[in-house]
Amino acid sequence: MSAGPFALVDGNNFYVSCERVFRPSLNGMPVVVLSNNDGCAIARSNEAKALGIKMGAPWFEIKHFAESAGLVALSANFTLYGDMSDRMMSLAAGLGPTQEIYSIDESFIGLDGVRGDLTDRARKVRSRILVWTGIPCGIGIGPTKTLAKLANYISKTAERKPGSYPPELAQVCNLAALPRDELEAVLGATAVGDVWGVGRRIAEQLEEGGIRTVLELARLDPATVRRRWSVVLERTVRELQGMPCVQMEEVPAAKKEIAHTRSFGRVVTALEPLLEAVSEYASRAAEKLRKQGSVVGNVLVFAHTSPYRPGPKYHRSVVVPLRRPSSDTSLIVHAAMAGLHQIYQPGFDLIKAGVMLLDLAPDYLVQGELDLEDDGAEVAERGRLMKAMDVLNNRFGKGTLQVASSGLDDAHREWGMRQERRTPHYTTKISDIPIARA
């Protein structure tokens, strides 16, 4: 078990940085990456942040910056980001003996037992990631994961906003190496809301109580925090005080639920296209399920109208239990479609639907059953069919083999999503690989 110190390596404005690797002309320009359907900004370059564009800002509210400030917007290219992430993670792993991949652009590194100057070592790793992948990142180091996370935030803020922190904390910030008075000065200059685990709500409550800085939060009595708030915040306070409460998780735990949900490219009212969409989402969810070696007991399906648009509201969901736990696409699709039939009502402009797989269990733990229907052979055969389907789709691409209920003609998928600004799959598709000229 890793006892710390810990590092957090985090790609700067990750999706934007991935795009810039292949389009260097975007350097220095305000750039945002948009969510599915080109709906809202999910990544922003520093220049875009400087324009005041907030995380999650709807595109239609910020697109005037394209004219006035040269803002460039790109559709999310998750295939590209996933591949760039793999490259960055394998280099970050060189910082210490253990690694926990926390999100697509972040990993914690356990530094227990690492000798020598950690700050210096982190600078070398940062520079290697930059040179080998083109992705700039920030590295924070601290005695607990929460402090490492905070250090990472400081490393980025010090770089992005000169004057906010001492300049030597930019890019790599090692809070564990700071003398006490300097550490307190840094914590005193950081708002509580910037702490990992303190969201908008709790930040408000803390501020009402006069707790505005991280230093003030760190000085609270943990027992009081537990009484007044929760064990979660208590843990955060202890971690800020330097007591590790959150361990490294090197092996990603199996998901406890799996969802596939999408907003439509435009509103859908009729049942048929809705059935197609839900069938497609259920298939995708089933693939993820088999990938982690689980079976599902209950399938939830939902659909709703836009929360932003006027008109009659509709928001319904239903849980459909499977007769027995399964990972079979056709059974899961069947359950989802049956559920949709139950909740469907005509006359609503639906904007989103989704399928969630609940009550997951490892596929080797399935409860034995007296085979009254004598379908054991069929179940085994279906298992082989699913395996064949996954192999083919892996080899020849998503959707090579699919259930017919998802609709056979892409062009007629009126529910399909809009993606008007997607860049090529530079690193994962032969025909998209960039060509270098001498």
Next chain:
DNA sequence: TCTGGGGTCCTAGGACCC
């Protein structure tokens, strides 16, 4: 007039994360 105590399980909702 007077109405126990303790425990578990489930669900919905809140809060947080990226």
Next chain:
DNA sequence: TCTGGGGTCCTAGGACCC
């Protein structure tokens, strides 16, 4: 006209049990 997707954990309250 146009507002993402996928998760986790905790807590409170209700149902139910002995």
